[in-house]
Every structure is written in C-alpha cells, then in structure tokens.
Amino acid sequence: MNIHIFDHQHELDQAAASLIIDTVRGTAQPVLGLATGSTPTGIYQALLHQFKSGAVSFKHATTFNLDEYVGLPPEHDQSYAYYMNTRFFDHIDIAREQVHLPDGMADDLEAECRQYDRMLAAAPVDLQLLGIGHNGHIGFNEPAQALRSGTHVVQLQEETLQANARFFERSADVPQRAITMGIGSILRAKSILLVVRGADKAAIVREALTGPITTSCPASLLQTHAAVTVLLDRAAGKEL
Numbered sequence: 505m506n507i508h509i510f511d512h513q514h515e516l517d518q519a520a521a522s523l524i525i526d527t528v529r530g531t532a533q534p535v536l537g538l539a540t541g542s543t544p545t546g547i548y549q550a551l552l553h554q555f556k557s558g559a560v561s562f563k564h565a566t567t568f569n570l571d572e573y574v575g576l577p578p579e580h581d582q583s584y585a586y587y588m589n590t591r592f593f594d595h596i597d598i599a600r601e602q603v604h605l606p607d608g609m610a611d612d613l614e615a616e617c618r619q620y621d622r623m624l625a626a627a628p629v630d631l632q633l634l635g636i637g638h639n640g641h642i643g644f645n646e647p648a649q650a651l652r653s654g655t656h657v658v659q660l661q662e663e664t665l666q667a668n669a670r671f672f673e674r675s676a677d678v679p680q681r682a683i684t685m686g687i688g689s690i691l692r693a694k695s696i697l698l699v700v701r702g703a704d705k706a707a708i709v710r711e712a713l714t715g716p717i718t719t720s721c722p723a724s725l726l727q728t729h730a731a732v733t734v735l736l737d738r739a740a741g742k743e744l
C-alpha cells in the first residue's frame with residue numbers, strides 16, 4: 505500500500521484529483537468507480553476546477569457509483585444521485601448514459617443488483633475512489649461474519665444510521681437500506697484510492713490498514729489488493 509499523509513486539506517484533495525485525472529487522461533475509455541459522503545466533496549471541487557481550466561475532459565469516461573439509498577428518488581437532496589449530479593456530473597462533459605448509480609427506487613431490487621453487476625463486468629473499473637465508515641465499511645459493505653461479493657441490498661447498521669442522521673431533518677427519515685457494490689466488485693478495480701480525513705477515523709484507519717484481514721472490518725480486505733493508494737490527513741493518520 506502506498507500511504508501519503510497531508511497537512512492541508514487542499515493538498516489532499518488536489519493529490520486525489522490528480523490521480524483521478526491521470527487515470528482519465530491515460531486511458532482511452534476510462535472507467536471510474538466513485539464515492540459519496542463528506543470526505544470526497546473537496547475532490548469533486550478540485551476535479552471541476554481542473555475541468556473548467558481545460559486540463560481534463562470526461563467525454564470518454566464511464567462512472568459507477570458505489571452505492572445508493574433504497575427509497576430515495578434522484579431528486580431527493582440526500583440521495584447519492586442528487587449528490588453526484590449537483591456536485592459533479594451536471595458540470596462536466598460526461599455523457600449521461602455513461603453515468604451509473606444503483607437505482608434505489610427499482611421495483612425489483614434484486615434484478616437491479618444483477619443488472620449493475622452485468623454492467624460492471626462489461627466495463628471493469630480502472631480506479632475506484634473510496635471513503636471509509638467509522639465501523640470500517642466501504643461502500644455500504646457493513647461489518648459482518650460474511651461479506652457479499654456482488655452488488656446487493658444491505659440493511660444499514662445502527663452506527664451508520666446515526667452517522668448519516670446528520671444529513672436528514674429527522675432521524676426517522678434516514679433510509680434503513682441501501683444498494684451497494686460488493687467487496688468483490690470493489691477489489692476487482694485495477695487500482696483503488698482510499699481517502700480518509702479526521703481524528704474520528706484514526707482508529708479505524710489503523711485497524712483497516714495494519715490490523716488483521718477480517719470481515720468485521722471490511723476495509724481491511726483492501727490489504728489484499730495490489731494497487732491501493734491511501735491519502736490521509738494528519739489527523740486520520742495519527743495512529744499509524
């Protein structure tokens with residue numbers, strides 16, 4: 505694993521954006537795996553800045569987001585589709601049909617998962633951007649005795665529901681379920697970019713990167729991948 509620690513937020517965001525841009529520029533038909541959450545917002549801003557300055561085009565890119573809440577339409581301001589559209593896709597030159605998020609409104613969620621896996625199999629991810637949850641989840645792959653390889657519907661754990669409650673008016677509004685890419689899909693990416701910020705993530709960063717490989721910390725499976733880059737701020741890296 506390639507671990508870099510940054511003193512300043514903008515440097516971390518810039519470094520992440522540069523790695524993404526290198527992939528986009530260096531690949532004829534780049535496929536990006538994208539993530540949401542509070543961590544990558546500055547990365548999308550940095551990418552937009554580079555796009556507006558003409559440094560990169562996403563015309564030939566395809567994207568797959570990691571996850572989406574079940575039951576939130578794309579117009580809902582807490583859906584991950586809304587997050588991605590307003591922060592990134594609406595402002596770049598990507599073809600809309602090349603943008604993919606799991607559809608949390610699908611009537612048949614199981615069929616939606618199989619369809620997402622088929623699309624992922626046809627367009628293997630070149631670079632997967634990841635954040636990490638306080639319990640070690642990646643995407644919405646929550647700690648469990650066994651993890652799923654493919655895209656699936658997941659019941660969110662209490663800790664995750666609480667962490668997400670800050671984004672909703674009432675905690676009762678927080679969706680209880682999500683669709684997420686599975687661990688197998690994440691690990692099939694040719695390269696992985698894990699970005700973590702904040703002292704509240706320092707312990708889970710240590711556990712994930714240096715602890716045993718275990719399904720009770722899904723991010724620890726990243727230790728098995730040959731091409732992982734980890735970008736941390738000083739606070740998130742303080743226990744390494």
Ligand code: GLP
Nearest residue numbers: 540541542543635636637643644
């Ligand atoms: C969310 C997302 C993850 C994200 C994580 C951390 O629930 N499903 O993809 O990496 O939790 O989010 P944040 O960056 O806001 O701490």
